[in-house]
Amino acid sequence: MVDKENTVTSEDNTKENVLKFFKDYEIREENVQQYIDSIIKDFYKPSPSIYASNNDSVKEIQSKFGDSSIPEGIICDKNNINKYFSEIKENVIDKATRVSSPNMVGHMTTALPFFHRPLSKLVTSMNQNVVKVETSATTTFLERETLSKLHRAFFNQSPEFYEKYLSITEGTFGCITSGGTIANLTAMWVARNKAFPKTDSFDGIEKEGVISALRYYGYNDMAIVGSELMHYSFKKAADVLGMGLKNIYTIPVDSEYGIRIDLLIEKLEELKRKKIKVIAIVGIACTTEVGSIDNLEVLADLAKKYEALFHVDGAWGGSFIMSEKYRYLLKGIELADTVTIDGHKLLYTPMGCGIVLFKSPLLPTTTIRKVASYVIRAGSMDHGKTTLEGSRPANVLYLHASLNLLGHRGLSSLLDIAVENTNYMAELVKSYPQFEIISKPITNIFLYRYIPSWLRKDNEQFEVRYPVSPNSKTIEIEEVSTLYSNSTQDQTFDISDLTDKEENSFVEEEPSQYTNEENQVIDYFTTELQAKQKREGKGFVSKTTVKTTKYPNYEKGIDVLRVVIANPLVTHENIKAVVEEQIRLSQELEKEYKMKTQSI
Numbered sequence: 302m303v304d305k306e307n308t309v310t311s312e313d314n315t316k317e318n319v320l321k322f323f324k325d326y327e328i329r330e331e332n333v334q335q336y337i338d339s340i341i342k343d344f345y346k347p348s349p350s351i352y353a354s355n356n357d358s359v360k361e362i363q364s365k366f367g368d369s370s371i372p373e374g375i376i377c378d379k380n381n382i383n384k385y386f387s388e389i390k391e392n393v394i395d396k397a398t399r400v401s402s403p404n405m406v407g408h409m410t411t412a413l414p415f416f417h418r419p420l421s422k423l424v425t426s427m428n429q430n431v432v433k434v435e436t437s438a439t440t441t442f443l444e445r446e447t448l449s450k451l452h453r454a455f456f457n458q459s460p461e462f463y464e465k466y467l468s469i470t471e472g473t474f475g476c477i478t479s480g481g482t483i484a485n486l487t488a489m490w491v492a493r494n495k496a497f498p499k500t501d502s503f504d505g506i507e508k509e510g511v512i513s514a515l516r517y518y519g520y521n522d523m524a525i526v527g528s529e530l531m532h533y534s535f536k537k538a539a540d541v542l543g544m545g546l547k548n549i550y551t552i553p554v555d556s557e558y559g560i561r562i563d564l565l566i567e568k569l570e571e572l573k574r575k576k577i578k579v580i581a582i583v584g585i586a587c588t589t590e591v592g593s594i595d596n597l598e599v600l601a602d603l604a605k606k607y608e609a610l611f612h613v614d615g616a617w618g619g620s621f622i623m624s625e626k627y628r629y630l631l632k633g634i635e636l637a638d639t640v641t642i643d644g645h646k647l648l649y650t651p652m653g654c655g656i657v658l659f660k661s662p663l664l665p666t667t668t669i670r671k672v673a674s675y676v677i678r679a680g681s682m683d684h685g686k687t688t689l690e691g692s693r694p695a696n697v698l699y700l701h702a703s704l705n706l707l708g709h710r711g712l713s714s715l716l717d718i719a720v721e722n723t724n725y726m727a728e729l730v731k732s733y734p735q736f737e738i739i740s741k742p743i744t745n746i747f748l749y750r751y752i753p754s755w756l757r758k759d760n761e762q763f764e765v766r767y768p769v770s771p772n773s774k775t776i777e778i779e780e781v782s783t784l785y786s787n788s789t790q791d792q793t794f795d796i797s798d799l800t801d802k803e804e805n806s807f808v809e810e811e812p813s814q815y816t817n818e819e820n821q822v823i824d825y826f827t828t829e830l831q832a833k834q835k836r837e838g839k840g841f842v843s844k845t846t847v848k849t850t851k852y853p854n855y856e857k858g859i860d861v862l863r864v865v866i867a868n869p870l871v872t873h874e875n876i877k878a879v880v881e882e883q884i885r886l887s888q889e890l891e892k893e894y895k896m897k898t899q900s901i
């Protein structure tokens with residue numbers, strides 16, 4: 302991308318010039334900063350498209366990124382630095398996905414409160430490395446404090462407990478990771494090492510390895526057990542931990558997409574008979590595909606009975622612990638040994654912020670702790686002792702700011718807005734005979750699909766209502782909206798009809814059934830509709846394939862449109878626009894399909 306003609310290649314002044322990037326930087330930095338500020342402003346201009354400018358094809362975009370050489374010289378003059386950034390603007394920023402677009406209702410990546418943008422400059426300017434106290438004199442303790450806040454929200458131990466573990470070097474409330482994947486991997490690492498501990502005659506799996514551990518304890522293998530909707534990060538964990546993917550046992554789900562307890566018990570008994578050690582039972586809250594939540598209380602009991610670690614993957618839904626209305630859905634999470642949450646999902650932090658919490662702060666100390674004489678010393682507060690990652694940025698600043706500036710009530714309101722918008726969209730979708738609801742929103746995800754006109758049956762759909770706790774309170778939209786309205790986006794909340802909904806539980810009707818051949822046609826239309834809308838670039842829902850108890854004989858699973866709403870900037874108008882566009886596009890698709898099939 303860089304014009305190599307313009308790089309300074311003379312060896313004589315290279316040293317002098319390269320130092321300019323570190324010293325005398327004010328003028329240069331100011332210049333770049335001004336330019337970047339103007340880019341950001343452009344990026345956030347309201348646009349009907351989910352891409353900042355024209356929606357180029359993937360191939361066209363890819364073709365701009367084919368330069369595998371590094372320039373020989375230095376670019377240190379103002380004009381060429383500006384030229385470099387203007388190329389970045391044209392090729393990268395202008396065509397980037399506008400994840401905060403309110404017409405994008407199919408992804409887990411969302412708009413950020415305004416304070417995270419300036420905070421990101423601070424994180425980079427300080428460039429702390431939280432691996433050890435020597436390079437993070439204050440942010441290590443900020444991490445500790447922030448982790449204690451989250452630990453308390455989930456596990457609510459006594460004030461003495463928090464006082465103790467905030468001050469001693471042994472033990473940690475959790476680890477801050479780059480995301481949910483590493484958080485889940487850390488939890489499985491702890492689970493594996495906990496399952497094969499040190500004895501008088503065995504040094505523990507950590508030192509002896511998998512084969513010796515199985516041999517010593519008399520097992521044929523080890524396993525992770527959870528529902529078939531477990532996130533694929535568990536496959537990565539099983540692979541990295543030397544267990545193999547075959548040792549992840551996935552249990553089918555029920556009609557509400559929660560793990561089938563009867564089949565789980567059967568599997569646990571079978572594994573026991575086969576002398577396969579279950580290192581962890583995984584509960585999900587909420588599943589990535591559907592948004593469903595497992596029965597965590599029962600899973601906790603089973604984990605106790607079968608002496609397995611109980612992990613809850615709350616990367617998406619764990620943050621509902623902040624919601625007064627929906628916290629009750631997570632009942633049993635307080636019984637978990639480990640919990641994953643993603644800050645960069647529903648705690649509204651920038652990317653790169655996951656968390657694994659340990660109910661017992663000593664659990665990682667006794668299972669995975671590592672020390673090195675030159676960096677992470679045994680008696681120190683260094684967080685690198687128990688984090689999988691080594692050098693890490695102080696992303697805790699985002700997490701701390703989200704928790705402290707938004708607070709319990711702010712986060713709770715953001716989640717209420719998300720759920721109510723999802724409810725609104727589900728009701729809207731339901732009102733169109735073109736669509737079949739496949740999974741009702743439990744929180745802020747739901748699935749539906751497009752039924753072509755000639756296949757539509759008199760389809761009494763689900764009554765889409767939320768299970769809401771009886772002691773919920775009115776949301777405080779205005780307070781939260783101020784944290785977003787200062788953003789450079791001109792979007793505001795559509796609060797006119799965000800009134801409290803009637804509260805009751807789901808009413809389920811007998812769904813209509815389609816044959817496998819019909820399901821194949823429905824799959825085609827659903828897939829094409831999602832792709833067509835994505836190509837048009839004005840609205841977006843994602844697509845996935847799920848196995849459903851509605852169509853047990855359709856083994857491949859049905860293709861569905863997946864709605865995920867986290868962005869508080871989404872209005873009812875945005876939602877209507879997305880659904881109405883789908884209706885228009887589906888009519889075009891039907892015409893094209895008929896022409897194609899008639900011409901055969």
Ligand SMILES: Cc1ncc(COP(=O)(O)O)c(C=O)c1O
Binds near residue numbers: 480482587
């Ligand atoms: C339930 C669940 N677990 C784990 C993850 C992985 O998180 P990350 O993408 O932050 O690594 C996700 C991401 O979507 C998720 O939904």
